[in-house]
Structure formats: C-alpha cells, structure tokens
Amino acid sequence: MKLTGVELRRVRLPLVAPFRTSFGTQTERTALLLRAVGADAEGWGECVAMADPLYSSEYEGACADVLRRFLIPALGGLRRLDAAAVAPALAPFKGHRMAKAALEMAVLDAELRTRGEPLARALGAVHDRVPCGVSVGIMDSVPELLDAVAGYLDEGYLRIKLKIEPGWDIEPVRAVRERFGDELLLQVDANTAYTLADTRHLARLDAFGLLLIEQPLEEEDLLGHAQLARSLATPVCLDESITSARSAAAAITLGACSIVNIKPGRVGGYLEARRIHDVCAAHGVPVWCGGMLETGLGRAANVALAALPGFTLPGDTSASDRFYRTDITDPFVLADGHLPVPDSPGLGVVPLPEVLEEVTVGTEWIPL
Numbered sequence: 001m002k003l004t005g006v007e008l009r010r011v012r013l014p015l016v017a018p019f020r021t022s023f024g025t026q027t028e029r030t031a032l033l034l035r036a037v038g039a040d041a042e043g044w045g046e047c048v049a050m051a052d053p054l055y056s057s058e059y060e061g062a063c064a065d066v067l068r069r070f071l072i073p074a075l076g077g078l079r080r081l082d083a084a085a086v087a088p089a090l091a092p093f094k095g096h097r098m099a100k101a102a103l104e105m106a107v108l109d110a111e112l113r114t115r116g117e118p119l120a121r122a123l124g125a126v127h128d129r130v131p132c133g134v135s136v137g138i139m140d141s142v143p144e145l146l147d148a149v150a151g152y153l154d155e156g157y158l159r160i161k162l163k164i165e166p167g168w169d170i171e172p173v174r175a176v177r178e179r180f181g182d183e184l185l186l187q188v189d190a191n192t193a194y195t196l197a198d199t200r201h202l203a204r205l206d207a208f209g210l211l212l213i214e215q216p217l218e219e220e221d222l223l224g225h226a227q228l229a230r231s232l233a234t235p236v237c238l239d240e241s242i243t244s245a246r247s248a249a250a251a252i253t254l255g256a257c258s259i260v261n262i263k264p265g266r267v268g269g270y271l272e273a274r275r276i277h278d279v280c281a282a283h284g285v286p287v288w289c290g291g292m293l294e295t296g297l298g299r300a301a302n303v304a305l306a307a308l309p310g311f312t313l314p315g316d317t318s319a320s321d322r323f324y325r326t327d328i329t330d331p332f333v334l335a336d337g338h339l340p341v342p343d344s345p346g347l348g349v350v351p352l353p354e355v356l357e358e359v360t361v362g363t364e365w366i367p368l
C-alpha cells in the first residue's frame, strides 16, 4: 500500500512547571506531529526538535521546511508503507535526523498497525514494563531542589538526574546525596556546558558516587571527552555527540564514553536507535533511553525501545504528568516506578481527538 500524503501538525502544550537546563528555560512544549496516511492505514510520528536551535542545530521550523520540501516528497516513490525503506530514501539529504526520525516513526506506526504488530515486539523488546528515572531541572535554590527531588521520589521514580551547569553542580549534588543517601541512583547532565579546563572541578563530583555524568563537553569533542574520561572516576555518558551507530562505535572505541544515552529522535529514528543499542551491547556498553519532553506518542515509542535487553539503566521515560497536566494520548502513569510497555499494534496509542484539537496551532497537508 502506498502513502497518499502526510499531515504536519504543530501543537503547543503548557508544562506543569518551568524546566531549566544549561541551554535555557522552557515553559511550554511546542512540537511537530506527523500523520502518515495510506489507503487503509495511518501512523503517527513526533518530531523531537525544539522551537529554537539551542539543544541541537535542528529546530521545529527547519524540520517542517525540510519535511515539506524534501523528505516527504522523497517517499512518493515508495511502493508500500515500509519503514525500512524510509532511511535509504531520505539518505541523499544530509543531516536533519530529527525530521527524518519523525517521518520514519509515522511510517513505522502505519506499517505495524497494518501488520497488527506492537512496536516493542518489532524492535525486539524483552520486558513488559520499564524502570523510570526523572530529569530534574536547574532551580533557584538548593532547598527548592531538595523539595522537588523528594516529590519525585515519593511518586516512585527510581533514579534522579540533575541538570547541572557551572555554578550549579557540586553543591546541589552534595545536598541531594546527603539528604537522600548513598543508595539513591543519581546522575548529572551538563548538556555541553563545560570545557576541558573544568576537569579538576568536575573530578570533585567523583566523591558522590554518581551513575554517570552526561555530555559535559561540546557535541563534536570526542577526543576531549576521552581525555576527560581518563581523569574522572565518574563514568562519562554521551548524548548530543551520539548521532548514529557509527558515531557510537567511534565514541566507544576512542574511550569518549562508557555509557550511551539513546534518543531515537536525535539519531534518525527507532531503527537506527536499535542499531546503536546493538553496537553498544556488542561492546558491553550499557545504554538508557533519553527523553525530549515527548507527548504520549513519542513516550509510547521510547518505552517500547527501553524494553530492549541492553537498556540496563533507568531512562528519562517519566510519566506524562512529569511535564503535562493533559497529555494528547491516554496518559502514561507510573506504577511502582515503572511504565507499562504498550502492547497494541504500532505505537499502541493514538491522540485523543478533542485534546489534540485543543492543543493544535496549525495543520498542513502534504500530498504525495
């Protein structure tokens, strides 16, 4: 069955509380959703790009543009809805992995719905629920942070990730460790905010028994990460630097990381994400599933991915209410620190029409 067209839909969801990272503060999530339509099946995709190019060079407006002008038209030649054919069809267009990932996700959902197969099964999942961590933003004060962490632990989250930046690192980490004890699974995420000149400073984090430090240096600096990793007892995990299975293999071989955060949107899709999982598993490198404030659509797919065997660390697969009072799908609800892996065909979730309508800012139909 052929694709007849793709709908691009821009949505805007308010966040339950501002989310501050080393690259900015978010109070709402705008996102681009895709609906791939075939003769008798349709599938949903979600683009993880942010409104502004602060986390990555990609951003929403650019994703919509490249999808509309190049990527969606390139699928016109596909004879059937076949997710494995999407990446090769899009390969002539350089970069734009977030846009490509969203399109592949929509086609994959449509294909799996046609076949009646859940995404988790298609990817090779081995669990029916996944342990969940939560990412805690930078706060105005340490007491405020301690309250936030206490709240998440009460909700049942099994691992805490603290966002850090120069000026908000040693003290908040020390305070959380002292208050919640050595058993707490605790990690930090710098989102590229440091340089190699900070090596001695970052080594002070070694005292706190962290699971990992995520992406301390800039995205392209694999050698710098390798050098830093040799000076730290805390394992270095890469996020922004990992854009493909090839870059993951290079980073591991260079000693730039010993743990990998896999974000399907960042690497061009769930199929490449699975390849990264496989490469890491072959090297004995643990992986975990990152998050980018996905709606229930992306969350469903991330939870399916996180159920693969190499995902041995809790991911940023938090419940819908971590960010949204009302999700666009039935909400993902934490139970005993875990989220259930959807077991219906495709993503296993669909947007709730009335909520979707409420959050929609605009739609556009790209015929094929």
Ligand code: NPG
Pocket (backbone or CB within 6 Å): 050, 055, 135, 189, 191, 239, 290, 291, 292, 293, 294, 316, 317, 318
């Ligand atoms: O749970 O969805 C989530 C958010 C987890 O902290 C999180 N994501 O750098 O990993 C990150 C960060 C992020 C958020 C990155 C938004 C880019 C955009």
